[in-house]
Amino acid sequence: MRALLFAAFLMLPFDAAAQTSVAFGSNAANANAPVEVSADSLSVDQSNGTAVFSGDVVIGQGTLRLAAPRVLVVYRADSQEISRLEASGGVTLVDGEDAAEARDATYNLDTRTIVMEGDVLLTQGPSALTSNRMVVDLDANTAQMTGRVKTVLQQSN
Template structure:
């Protein structure tokens, strides 16, 4: 009887303490030097600020990574006279697919140089039929390491 009571207390305590969950995301061998392919309904470019804004059915692909959203702002950096993409800021029904893994949320920031993605706003991660939800996902595509934080909820398939 004492064992059952202790087990019940453990399960009652889990939702209150389960605020962070580590995950693997993608294959962990992402090539951040691969070309970036972009498709969108509209494109506005501001040469003075080094910024481009893509709107409407935006799809961005780099290697096995696919990012789609309603709007993506592209920030560029200039090094040694060469301009390259520094960061993608996506908003509106963001979907990120890396290999067989997928994550969705409302906003994402993808920093190309470090291969880091921060996804926020009702985040749902799907992997092999399992789902994990929380307030935010941080993931490094090179290592595949990710963390879901906030009110973490999960559904695991047996």
């Protein structure tokens, strides 16, 4: 009977208000790889060093792919290099076998972190986790999920 109750407990949804750390990415992300962008339109504002890509935006760097309806590109003040990307309107992030979705995401190229916020869904093979916020560390290939982390733990027979 105890084993049956324990097995039933493991099949319940898992809620955690604390943060959860998970592996993320293919470990092949190259910080020096060029950032490739494709979109339906581009608007550049030279006065503040930004550009807005809109319409089916797809951004790639090495094995990393980010897709969203709109992405704001912020350039460093002292050069033509990208400082950060701010994606909005429903974002999909894929690296290797891992995929995540959220309402918004910010990719800071200096710190090599991606912050995804708003109804985050992370899938890794048959596993799925949800949370309010996820911070991906591309150098460590990890992600920290916070704010009502939820998953279902699947058990094999």
